[in-house]
Amino acid sequence: MRCRRPLAFLTVLLAACGGGKDAPVDPPSSAPRTATVTMLPSAFIPFSTTIAVGGTVTFEFPPGIDHNVIFERQTGAPQDIQITRNASVDRKFTTKGTYAYDCRIHPGMIGEVVVVP
Numbered sequence: 394m395r396c397r398r399p400l401a402f403l404t405v406l407l408a409a410c411g412g413g414k415d416a417p418v419d420p421p422s423s424a425p426r427t428a429t430v431t432m433l434p435s436a437f438i439p440f441s442t443t444i445a446v447g448g449t450v451t452f453e454f455p456p457g458i459d460h461n462v463i464f465e466r467q468t469g470a471p472q473d474i475q476i477t478r479n480a481s482v483d484r485k486f487t488t489k490g491t492y493a494y495d496c497r498i499h500p501g502m503i504g505e506v507v508v509v510p
């Protein structure tokens with residue numbers, strides 16, 4: 394029958410990939426392990442920052458103007474950074490995902506950290 398071979402192939406493929414817990418681990422990430430976010434008067438630069446799991450983002454608060462970094466509540470989100478100026482504050486990300494954050498002082502001042510395996 395014509396469909397026998399494709400079916401056999403599919404069965405093998407499913408057997409190879411269907412393990413779930415036995416699936417191979419992700420290869421090492423090519424994403425950086427560190428990144429820096431700076432702040433203009435009302436913007437995080439860059440808006441989106443990508444790092445590897447276990448990586449650290451440094452938030453650089455400028456002198457002369459207050460900001461904070463409040464993360465959307467979700468599993469793996471780091472501790473918020475309360476109102477700060479003229480300082481660098483690190484946050485480590487140990488779980489893959491996308492973590493949105495904003496500055497509550499400046500409406501529309503938003504950013505995200507994308508943590509990849």
Ligand SMILES: [Cu+2]
Nearest residue numbers: 460496498499
């Ligand atoms: Cu701000």
